[in-house]
Amino acid sequence: xxxxxxxxxxxxxxxxxxxxxxxxxxxxxxxxxxxxxxxxxxxxxxxxxxxxxxxxxxx
Amino acid sequence: xxxxxxxxxxxxxxxxxxxxxxxxxxxxxxxxxxxxxxxxxxxxxxxxxxxxxxxxxxxxxxxxxxxxxxxxxxxxxxxxxxxxxxxxxxxxxxxxxxxxxxxxxxxxxxxxxxxxxxxxxxxxxxxxxxxxxxxxxxxxxxxxxxxxxxxxx
Numbered sequence: 001x002x003x004x005x006x007x008x009x010x011x012x013x014x015x016x017x018x019x020x021x022x023x024x025x026x027x028x029x030x031x032x033x034x035x036x037x038x039x040x041x042x043x044x045x046x047x048x049x050x051x052x053x054x055x056x057x058x059x
Numbered sequence: 060x061x062x063x064x065x066x067x068x069x070x071x072x073x074x075x076x077x078x079x080x081x082x083x084x085x086x087x088x089x090x091x092x093x094x095x096x097x098x099x100x101x102x103x104x105x106x107x108x109x110x111x112x113x114x115x116x117x118x119x120x121x122x123x124x125x126x127x128x129x130x131x132x133x134x135x136x137x138x139x140x141x142x143x144x145x146x147x148x149x150x151x152x153x154x155x156x157x158x159x160x161x162x163x164x165x166x167x168x169x170x171x172x173x174x175x176x177x178x179x180x181x182x183x184x185x186x187x188x189x190x191x192x193x194x195x196x197x198x199x200x201x202x203x204x205x206x207x208x209x210x211x212x
Contacts, residue, residue: 002144004151010144011155018137018159022166024097025087025129028176031096034169038162045154 005053012046068201069143076139083132089115090125123182131186134163138194148198156194163187 002010016039023035087097089111101108137159145152164187170179 007144007152008155011141011152014137014140014144015155015158018133019162021097021133022159022162024100025091025095025133026166026175026177027092027094027096029096030176034175038158042158049151049154 003053003057005050005057008046008049008053012042015042066146069146072139072143072197076136076143079132079136079139083129083136086125086129086132088112090120091129123186126178127180127182127186130163130183131190134159134187135190135193138190139197142194142197142201146201160187160191 019035019038019042023031087095088101088108093112138156141152141155142148145155148156164184166175166177167179167183167187169175170177
């Protein structure tokens, strides 16, 4: 079984790659602003999940 | 990472997702407008992109294959990869499962209501819905097989 924090890390990388690829499929630069907002939210959630998974594993 | 490739179902999901992602990229490169952001990257890729586009322009392909199918393939590819990583839909994994469908449906709705660049199209919604439906079938099938195996064990 993959550890939970490894899954979280892989999911974050995957979401980031697909978010960038989604921006590539749209015209105009303004999409990068929306993508940045989603990206920051993803980073915050990934860090929170990563830390709580690690703490859970320690226990 | 080796753990990810141990299960046969996961291996199938990973290969299928990669094929779908490449197919999506192929459709975008061949048939879509060069005004898209991705073509800023590909303008340095050399003449093969132009050859591909010339070949594509000679083909008669339905509109929905050009404009909607790639989006559905993109979403299905993401969902299969997430399912290969998490292997089940639960409280912890649901955010990762739901983030890209939310982005996909949200971007279409933003095109309708807030004038985001792009053309909102019913077929885009249909392709996204099919991608989500196929993923649900995959998740339920895996759960069903898992339960049957557990019952026999």
